[in-house]
Amino acid sequence: MNVTLTLTDTHISEHGQYQLHVLGEDGENTVGINLALAIVEPEFDIVSLDQRLQVQMGEVAVFALDVIPQNGWSRPVTLTLDAHTVPMQTAVGFLEMPLSALGQEAQQASPAQIIVTPPRRVFLVVVTTPNTPQGLYLLRVCGEGSQIQRSVWLGLQVREAEHKLYLPLVMCHASAQ
Numbered sequence: 001m002n003v004t005l006t007l008t009d010t011h012i013s014e015h016g017q018y019q020l021h022v023l024g025e026d027g028e029n030t031v032g033i034n035l036a037l038a039i040v041e042p043e044f045d046i047v048s049l050d051q052r053l054q055v056q057m058g059e060v061a062v063f064a065l066d067v068i069p070q071n072g073w074s075r076p077v078t079l080t081l082d083a084h085t086v087p088m089q090t091a092v093g094f095l096e097m098p099l100s101a102l103g104q105e106a107q108q109a110s111p112a113q114i115i116v117t118p119p120r121r122v123f124l125v126v127v128t129t130p131n132t133p134q135g136l137y138l139l140r141v142c143g144e145g146s147q148i149q150r151s152v153w154l155g156l157q158v159r160e161a162e163h164k165l166y167l168p169l170v171m172c173h174a175s176a177q
Helices: 102-107
Strands: 016-025 030-039 043-048 052-056 060-070 077-081 090-095 113-116 120-128 135-145 148-159
Touching (some): 043 148, 052 120, 060 077, 060 148, 120 135, 120 148
Parallel strands (some): 052 148
Antiparallel strands (some): 016 030, 043 060, 060 120, 077 113, 090 120
16 A cells, blocks of 8 residues: 655745654554655756857857756746856857757847746857957856855856968869970
8 A cells, every 4th residue: 555645835844854753543553653854945056068168259159058946946047147257249148949050049149137947958158259358258157036046157268260371272284295
């Protein structure tokens, strides 16, 4: 025989560790069992699949971010990008869909804020320009929901664009005389 015990309204209980004593009767016998019970706060986490990306000046970097519910979290989370961590001469934004064509979609990424309900994957798009300064930048993505805050740091290495020199190819045919 299987029995399911469901506790409701745990959100009004004090968070912590408890011992729950459960009694069962079959009409003739009474059996008791002690169960360890932990009441915890629902929360969320932000995880990046790519902790660090490298791009050349003028290229696009795309970070995939997973917003993960923990302990029954089911509320919306607002993700924002800390503007103080973004390189100059760079456009940034969030997208909710995978990028199949980076060109126009990357240029139309939403502002550096998005509201999602976990579990959810979002994409942070960073569009550098030929004028974006070289260097290693630590971008900070912050998440806030119901007064709980989490953040993740992402590394962006911007390198100088490689200069390619294209020379015309001239074919010469030697004629036999």
